[in-house]
Amino acid sequence: MQLWASEILYLGRYSLDTRFAFFSGTADMNKVGLATMSGVVSDAQTRFVKQYLDRGVSSGDVSGMMLQVYERHDDNAALFEREFGKGRAKVACKQGCSFCCGQRVSATAPEVFAAVFYARLAMDSDELDRFRVKAGETAERAALQGAAETFAERIPCVFLEDGECSVYSYRPIACRSETSLNVKLCEKGFGDLTVKVTKPENAIVKAVAVGYIGALGNSIKAKRLDGRWYELNTAVAEALADPDCENRWLDGGKAFNRAVYLPEI
């Protein structure tokens, strides 16, 4: 695939800054490679989050910062798929599809705070009480299980409501890194443990998500904040139960004390 300099510069102006301009003349995306592309995306986003945090973020700003990160991710994923994915199969994942939402999900602290912020906004006090109970019960199950057991049991994500993600705009990057090309294979693979299914994914969109996952961890750690990856259900339950989590994180402390800490992803 040939990518002309003008297109590269267009991409740079669009959202990735001018790092793409180092390719001169034409660039062959197959030679440039997905790892390089992912690295460029990651560098640009690391700077974005660091600059945002440098300005001084208060408790109420974290969800706003994450919404911008997510919008940039989605814009870049769509742009890269459009520009570099000609002739390749499109991502089949979409709002309302939830076959993969019974897996263990890793999220950084600001991703958890943003999703909880959004969930709270959408609920009245009775709904919030019920959600707290549901989150506590889901966290108890999730805390006892490793990734394989979570998958085997299909522990439904706390944010699943009637088979749909209730925080879709605020779902973590790990959820956005699901880039299946075939929803029927997802249904088979996630629905029936006796069937071994390898689902093909869109490597271009996946590379963008991987870049963002790296950027989030790097930028948070560069600010000497807690950049650990936590199991989503247990972290959500703790964020709901302990309103100090977010301020503790912003002050440089450990965001969660009871949530399951996951190794680097």
Ligand code: SF4
């Ligand atoms: S946050 Fe939403 S997309 Fe992610 S696992 Fe939970 S329900 Fe699914």
